[in-house]
Amino acid sequence: MNVTLRQLRAFIAVAEAQHFTRAAERLDLSQSSVSTLVRELEENLGLRLFDRHTRMLRLTHAGAEILPLARKAMADLDSVLGSSAELRTLGRGRVSIAASSLQAALVLPGLIRRYTEENPAVRVRLFDVPEHEVIEKVRTGEVDFGVGSDTGATGDISARLLVTDVFVVVMRPDHAFARRSEIAWRDIAPVPLIGPPPGNAVREQLDFALAREGIRLERRYEVTLPLTILGMVEAGLGIAVMTSAMSKLARALGLVTRAAVQPRVERDISLLFHADRSLSPAAQNFRDLLIASRDSLGDKG
DSSP: OOOOHHHHHHHHHHHHHTSHHHHHHHHTSOHHHHHHHHHHHHHHHTSOOEEEOSSOEEEOHHHHHHHHHHHHHHHHHHHHHHHHHHHHHTSOEEEEEEEEHHHHHHTHHHHHHHHHHHOTTEEEEEEEEOHHHHHHHHHHTSSSEEEEOOTTOOTTEEEEEEEEEEEEEEEOTTSGGGGSSEEEHHHHTTSOEEEOOTTOHHHHHHHHHHHTTTOOOOEEEEOSOHHHHHHHHHTTSOEEEEEGGGHHHHHHTTOEEEEEESSOOEEEEEEEEETTOOOOHHHHHHHHHHHHTGGGTOOOO
16 A cells, blocks of 8 residues: 555645635646545545535545544644744744634634734634534643643543633613623523523533523523624624623624623633644744633623
């Protein structure tokens, strides 16, 4: 078997682009070259990696299983090459971060700008992904570290607390609750809410904490994206319970937030990294900046 790095890169590019032409553009190769590399890889492995149709390209079951292994192999190689270059040039390299959409939008952009201004030769790549994918990308080595909840972390993933958010009630300023300085959960429970669907990590953490107090929330509307939730609140469709990290965006939309109490429910946001994998110098520098900036990351509403 003679699997080459060029074959693996071509396979990953095609799998991510789901199109040979777009993958070829990304790799700066001809479409025929990319097709040949993928075909050679399939022959070497003795497996069909893609189902090819006239208007559709789709990973086979075997291709889907091999893709994370190929990504990890390339990430490990890129880390070795990147680290050696950084040692020679004192700054060149790459940093890859996975974060849920909220942290990716509201927490990391300012830090990325500050870091790249200080380290212009380092490339920072941000993966904004659903909450449950953050840990998986850290585990497979696709990213250097993640920012999010450590729910589901196991022995191979370590977590370092960055900031603690609290849950707040988000509403229009003309809502009756807006006259209060804080709102008890038992007052919120009978009110129809707008919130994420079952399976969402933030919802599960909140529901679990409230269940211990015998409190159950009803969601009238269930939508996935935080911005959609805020848009529905702004339109007068209801109120929402969200973490205080959303307070800045809520205020920008003319909404108000109030503390939710009895009990006060918190959510930890952590730096997530692989316990057995060393960071490159560039990633270490970004990690240190992130930790040093902890006090400025939270918004308590």
